[in-house]
Amino acid sequence: MESNWAAEHLQVIRTLMERAAVYRRALAPVMLLTGVVGLVAAVAGCFFQIDSPRAFVGYWIGVSVIPLAGAVFLVRRQSLKDGDPFWTPPMRRVTLALLPPVAAGFIGSVILLIHLRGLDANAADVLGRLWLPLGWIVLYGCALHAAGFFMPRGMKLFGWIFVLGGCGLFALGIPDLPRATYTHGVMGLFFGGLHLAYGVYLYFTEKNET
Amino acid sequence: MNPEPFLQLDRVIHEKGRLAIMSMLAATTELSFTEMRDTLNMTDGNLTAHIRTLQESGYVSVTKAFQGGRPLTTYTLTAQGKKAFAAYINLLEQIVQQTRKTQ
Numbered sequence: 001m002e003s004n005w006a007a008e009h010l011q012v013i014r015t016l017m018e019r020a021a022v023y024r025r026a027l028a029p030v031m032l033l034t035g036v037v038g039l040v041a042a043v044a045g046c047f048f049q050i051d052s053p054r055a056f057v058g059y060w061i062g063v064s065v066i067p068l069a070g071a072v073f074l075v076r077r078q079s080l081k082d083g084d085p086f087w088t089p090p091m092r093r094v095t096l097a098l099l100p101p102v103a104a105g106f107i108g109s110v111i112l113l114i115h116l117r118g119l120d121a122n123a124a125d126v127l128g129r130l131w132l133p134l135g136w137i138v139l140y141g142c143a144l145h146a147a148g149f150f151m152p153r154g155m156k157l158f159g160w161i162f163v164l165g166g167c168g169l170f171a172l173g174i175p176d177l178p179r180a181t182y183t184h185g186v187m188g189l190f191f192g193g194l195h196l197a198y199g200v201y202l203y204f205t206e207k208n209e210t
Numbered sequence: 211m212n213p214e215p216f217l218q219l220d221r222v223i224h225e226k227g228r229l230a231i232m233s234m235l236a237a238t239t240e241l242s243f244t245e246m247r248d249t250l251n252m253t254d255g256n257l258t259a260h261i262r263t264l265q266e267s268g269y270v271s272v273t274k275a276f277q278g279g280r281p282l283t284t285y286t287l288t289a290q291g292k293k294a295f296a297a298y299i300n301l302l303e304q305i306v307q308q309t310r311k312t313q
Contacts, residue, residue, distance in 0.1 A: 006305040013299065016230055017237035019249055080278045082244050089238040
């Protein structure tokens with residue numbers, strides 16, 4: 001009985017410490033925004049036939065700025081509304097966890113962008129259609145998984161879906177589809193569709209919780 | 211069973227509400243009033259009263275600032291608070307181990 005009492009106290013302390021260290025701000029709106037931007041950008045990419053590898057890299061790097069800026073705005077707005085500091089310790093942990101894979105993706109893309117100029121059409125096609133979008137997806141999955149250690153509600157699983165999905169598409173190779181349709185389709189599926197689905201899930205489950 | 215560890219438990223921390231506040235602050239460098247109130251489901255008055263007790267014991271320090279023209283109050287554990295919390299956890303673990311041995 002005595003042991004139960006003390007053990008329960010320790011369990012409560014552990015739970016509260018975990019809860020305090022977890023990032024939980026504006027997750028659903030950020031996911032919904034990223035999903036909508038991803039889908040619109042994919043459709044626009046297909047429609048405008050942005051299919052040269054260099055244009056593809058530049059286009060998606062440019063697109064990524066929109067949800068990034070939107071996320072900062074949404075998080076800042078919520079922190080002001082709640083009267084909380086913007087740069088909280090959980091926020092710092094999540095940012096630091098996201099940073100290495102995101103930086104690797106960005107630096108790798110810039111290097112690729114420079115080297116694509118000297119490559120023959122076939123090599124550029126493989127790099128631009130297969131390695132680049134799928135590399136982004138896998139690295140993004142790694143970033144989500146790392147951040148998931150400081151976030152609630154299935155973020156690690158969401159990261160795994162990106163990692164495994166990206167690797168699966170690597171294994172399948174380049175399908176017999178027009179370049180723009182495949183590359184933008186893949187980007188739209190992962191960065192648009194999956195984010196949108198996860199955002200909807202978060203939105204309704206958060207509502208139920210409250 | 212040796213009752214000594216139980217008698218040594220810090221009565222300031224041992225109260226349910228204050229233990230929750232100390233646990234949250236031990237996990238992070240600082241927390242705002244609203245974050246703590248919302249996570250712990252406490253009323254403003256209840257949280258203020260507990261924090262005042264912890265502050266008077268020297269376990270919690272309070273920082274008042276302004277963010278976007280609105281007051282922002284954040285709380286951190288002091289060095290004394292961290293030490294007291296660690297000692298409290300050690301005692302709880304001792305109690306658990308001691309009771310397991312006697313069972």
